[in-house]
Amino acid sequence: MxxxxxxxxxxxxxxxxxxxxxxxxxxxxxxxxxxxxxxxxxxxxxxxxxxxxxxxxxxxxxxxxxxxxxxxxxxxxxxxxxxxxxxxxxxxxxxxxxxxxxxxxxxxxxxxxxxxxxxxxxxxxxxxxxxxxxxxxxxxxxxxxxxxxxxxxxxxxxxxEISSARLRADMAEEKAAELTNKVQVGSVLKARDIRLTALNARSKPVSRIRNAERLLVEFTLAANELAEPGNRAIYVRIISPDGYPLTTEAMPTFEYEGERMSYSAMREVDYQNQDLAVGIYYNSSGLTAGVYRVELYSGGRHIGQAQVAMR
Incomplete structure (x- = not known):
């Protein structure tokens, strides 16, 4: 137990x-x-x-x-x-x-x-x-x-370059125009020794213009080598003492600087770039004494003038 x-x-x-x-x-x-x-x-x-x-x-x-x-x-x-x-x-x-x-x-x-x-x-x-x-x-x-x-x-x-060339061209053109103008001016005929003589019906000089039956305008076209030779028409305007141009009944005219001008007498001459003695007659009577102005024209240019006292 x-x-x-x-x-x-x-x-x-x-x-x-x-x-x-x-x-x-x-x-x-x-x-x-x-x-x-x-x-x-x-x-x-x-x-x-x-x-x-x-x-x-x-x-x-x-x-x-x-x-x-x-x-x-x-x-x-x-x-x-x-x-x-x-x-x-x-x-x-x-x-x-x-x-x-x-x-x-x-x-x-x-x-x-x-x-x-x-x-x-x-x-x-x-x-x-x-x-x-x-x-x-x-x-x-x-x-x-x-x-x-x-x-x-x-x-x-x-x-x-264009401006320079244009300038040269303009200068050349200007010189050419100047030269052309000089040639044209230089080629114009010039009249010198302008004389006005009163003549009777037998074309003998008279001392009194009132006895005149015609007027003789004498002058010399100067020698000019630049002028073009050949036939030239010379127009004479004789302005009387009272300021009127002497003309004929037909009242012939020529052109000068775009205008028609009456003239007293006209003659064609053979110009050969040498001195050329020219005489142009204007037949009229009943003229009065005083200072007469003689104007000469050719080729649309004024080539000379003179004032002559007539007794």
């Missing part, structure tokens, strides 16, 4: 009192381990979140900087487009098209809300394309300006 009781006591000692004492200590240790693991995981997650958040902020800042840089580049490019001075119509049309592309791109940039690296690259490429086109236009404009300057310089040179 005692042996059985001892066995029972030992049984209770092992099952009822030994095991319950060890269980709480193990549970606490397990909780601590779990808490530590969770804390480590939380710390790791916090660090990871902070890192991702920081990286995202950095990425957003870089994207914003890239966006601002693209907008600034595009803005400067648009100003360059506006500052281009061009007169070529075709090139100006193309330039206007590219300027509209730049306006459209700027509008898209300002409206863009979802930015990423791919879009940044796309916008950078489009701005780069516009800038390359701008450089091409600048080269073409510089080339056109250089060519235009060369043409202007050549035009100025040609104008100077």
């Amino acid at each position: 005692e042996d059985n009781r001892n066995d029972l006591d030992n049984l209770y000692d092992d099952d009822d009192y030994g095991q319950p004492a060890a269980a709480p200590e193990k549970s606490i240790r397990g909780y601590r381990i779990v808490i530590v693991i969770l804390s480590v995981i939380l710390v790791a997650l916090s660090a990871l979140y902070y890192g991702l958040h920081r990286q995202q902020m950095l990425d957003n800042e870089l994207l914003q900087a890239d966006r601002d840089s693209i907008q600034n580049d595009l803005g400067r490019l648009m100003v360059d487009f506006d500052n281009l001075q061009i007169t070529n119509d075709t090139l100006s049309t193309h330039l206007g098209v590219e300027r509209n592309r730049a306006d459209s791109l700027m509008a898209r940039l300002k409206k863009e809300r979802s930015w990423n690296l791919a879009k940044i690259k796309q916008y950078e490429k489009e701005v780069g394309t516009l800038r390359s086109l701008m450089k091409g236009y600048i080269r073409q404009i510089d080339s056109l300006n250089t060519l235009n300057k060369q043409l202007i310089d050549e035009n100025v040179s040609y104008r100077k």
